[in-house]
Amino acid sequence: MQDLLWLLLPVAAASGWWWARHSTGTFTPRRRPDHSDYFKGLNYLLDDKPDQALEVFVRVAEMERDTVEAHLTLGNLFRRRGEVDRAIHIHYNLTQRQNLAPAQRQRAILELAEDYMKAGLFDRAEALYHNIIRQSEQTEHTASALHRLMQLYEQEKDWEQAIKHCDLLEQMTGQVRKIASAHYCCELAEIALGKGDKENAIKCLQESLKRDSNCARANLLLGRIAIEQSDYAAAIQALHAVAQQKPDFLS
Template sequence: MLFRWAMMELLWLLLPIAAASGWWVARRDHARRSDATVRSTEYFKGLNYLIDDKPDQAIEVFTRMADVDQDTAETHLALGNLFRRRGEVDRAIHIHSSLIARTNLTDDQRRRAMLELGEDYLRAGLFDRAEALFQELVDQPDHMEVALSRLIHILQQEKDWRQAIVYCDRLERIGGESRRRQTAHFCCELAEEANSRNALAEVRMWLLDALARDPDCTRANLLLGNLAMCAGDHQAAIRAFQAVERQDRGYFPEVIAPLGQCYGTLGHLDQWLTYLRDVQQRDHGGRITDALAEWLLRQEGEEEALRFLERELREYPTLLGLRRLVEIKLGRGEGAEYADLKALHCISTQMLNNAARYRCDNCGFVVKSLHWCCPSCLQWSTIKPIPDLVMKTSA
């Protein structure tokens, strides 16, 4: 009996506590539902501002939402990316920098916001600010590859080739994708810098490093050939220039003039003509055909040059070859068609002068001078001489 009385007393004591607890839980659930309703309302209000093309008001709404819950950070990241893609980099910077200033973000969210802010600065051309952010992320496993690739891009713009090589080698080790073509060009850039200081031993060191990284680096052999010519070693220059043709025949027009000069200095023009004929049989592009016709004219006379051009142009018509043929005929200064030939020569020369000489194999960008890095797509060794081969006639 005493026990039952004690239990009843305890029950009456616990009833107020239970009632208070229930009231507190109900109040908390109501607050949560109320907060969720507020977030939902604010979220759709921000979307409506975006749809109505009122980005400033949308930013204000979404920024307020960050104070409510850290889950809204995902919305802000997406919004900042949207503005950056639209070219509104200042708004993207405002959103991502506001996110980083918050104290209620997780470490992962903060790092992602830093990465996006770095992309904003990069798009805006603020390389020093972007570099500082990517340097903070370069040791974070989840963001290492992106940070390294962005740092390499920045270092290229700043022409810090040594550090760019270090980061490329590191990125190749962790990502598996070869960066050897890129780093070979960085070595060539360092070689050209050394050449401007007349540090010839350093020039050769960097060029050999470039070839060790990328045995198909035509730029390195072209520079080695020029270096050997300056040193008076014309045989070494010939070997380097001929390697260009074996590596990538598309760049051979760039070495025709120095190769001819080397053979001429050594008194081996017969060997030069034999070699040039051999290359021309593999590549009937206009520049090689024009060069061979010029040397035939010098060494074997007009008749041999004309026979070669008439035979070649019947099967492989090129504008350069046609102009050379007209020039030789005009040199004779005979026949009633002289005026017509002069007009044809004027037209072909004007067309050649106005035409782009180089084109990027990757993006199609055309220019009149050789760039080792395409200004449009920023790829290396993709801009090559346009062959000027109009067509191959059918048999």
């Protein structure tokens, strides 16, 4: 309950801006606003009644379509409360507006993708993330979309796509992600081993160590393969590396 109260504060602030804007007569509204709604919402917040306050601020946001931030925040609130259909409705309507700034549109698309993720509609979320990435201007939202795609492919165990988007994210942000990509390579090696393809598994593990020379998991798997192939010198070398990197792996 307290979390919802804190989350409603940005909505209250945006609604206050909307009320002040109309009160000063700087804008001609399409529909005459009822200023009492804003104060009613604040009173609900003060009375520790966030559910009632949320409904009031929804009405206020619907009366003024220009309050983009309020709509984004309301959609996020509904998603956090598990009301994904309402979140999708709000964020989808935002993406259809013609007067949004590019950054606002990207943010709305990103939030809609998060709604779809929450609803388990991964294909739709994936398409929206790619929509953001394809746009020529790279922003913080582009990096967020890449990161979420990487997580999505990890969740779906699509390791090749996870590696690809991990590399793209590293190129864009400059943040080293060698540990994650090295483990993705190990996952591919595990799949190859499950199919009896030791040659491909070794290639994947070598790629893993190329990305992260301290990847104990890769060395452990290489040691296992070497033992199965009776290459005990290679096995000792690999397991010695594991002992240096992660001693608990051998305990």
